[in-house]
Amino acid sequence: MCRCWPKSAYGYIQCKQRYTSQEELMAVARGYRGRHLPIDDLVIDWFHYTKIGEMDMDPARWPDPVSMNKQLHAMNFHTMISVWTRFVPESRYYKTVLTNGWFEALADGTPTNGLPYDRAGSDIDSTNPEAARWFWGIVKENYVAKGFDSFWADETEPDLPPNGSYWHIGPGT
Numbered sequence: 001m002c003r004c005w006p007k008s009a010y011g012y013i014q015c016k017q018r019y020t021s022q023e024e025l026m027a028v029a030r031g032y033r034g035r036h037l038p039i040d041d042l043v044i045d046w047f048h049y050t051k052i053g054e055m056d057m058d059p060a061r062w063p064d065p066v067s068m069n070k071q072l073h074a075m076n077f078h079t080m081i082s083v084w085t086r087f088v089p090e091s092r093y094y095k096t097v098l099t100n101g102w103f104e105a106l107a108d109g110t111p112t113n114g115l116p117y118d119r120a121g122s123d124i125d126s127t128n129p130e131a132a133r134w135f136w137g138i139v140k141e142n143y144v145a146k147g148f149d150s151f152w153a154d155e156t157e158p159d160l161p162p163n164g165s166y167w168h169i170g171p172g173t
Contacts, residue, residue, distance in 0.1 A: 006150070008078040009044045011040030019046040019059040022068050033075050042072065046154060052084055052121045052155075055142045069147030078149040083139050085153065088121035093138065097124055102131035104165045104172075112165045128168035139158030 014032070019025040025042060032039045050058050057065050069079055087094045087103075097103055102109035103122045111122035125131050139151060162172025 006078070008149070009133055010038035010042060012038060013041040013043060013080070014039055015045060018047055020047075022065070025135075026068065026071065029072055029075055029077055039077070041078045041080050041150070043082070043152060045082045045152075046084065048081065049084075049115045050063075051088055051091055053087030053093055055083070055093065055138050057146075065146040065148075073147070079147070080150040081143055081148045082104035082152045082154045083143065085124045085126060085135065086121040087124065094122075097122075097131070100131070100134075102128055102134070104167055106165060129170070 014028070019028065019042075025044065027040060048057050048062060050056055062068070072079055087097055098111065101109075102125050104125050105111050113122050114120040124135055126135070143151065167173040
């Protein structure tokens with residue numbers, strides 16, 4: 001069985017810091033097709049969600065992602081969406097991840113919460129097989145079901161340095 005990337009992954013992938021709305025993304029797509037420019041994938045980057053860890057699309061800016069993806073697919077675009085492994089305490093999944101012990105954590109078990117200057121939430125421990133299974137189930141439920149073709153596992157800066165934190169597989173150091 002071939003485990004090759006989809007053909008679109010070898011073509012032009014358009015991404016920018018972020019598209020702010022469904023309307024903006026559709027206008028860009030129509031512009032590319034109207035100019036007959038070869039492009040295969042459009043990427044929806046961060047801040048498409050209502051808050052970090054909601055794993056949703058802000059309905060004020062992205063009112064109908066299912067219809068959007070159908071339209072884009074009809075125009076021969078694939079869509080990639082940035083999925084963040086970070087959760088802020090007020091997000092809907094934070095308690096689930098915390099209760100199961102699935103966060104990257106400090107030695108005392110406290111979830112690592114950003115850097116001192118941002119405190120922008122905690123990252124799920126993707127080295128924990130249960131956490132990873134759960135996370136990708138949520139991605140399937142919240143993004144695959146809306147027609148997205150591929151996913152960009154973001155948080156690669158990294159702004160949560162590993163030293164002093166612990167994962168399922170051991171210490172970050």
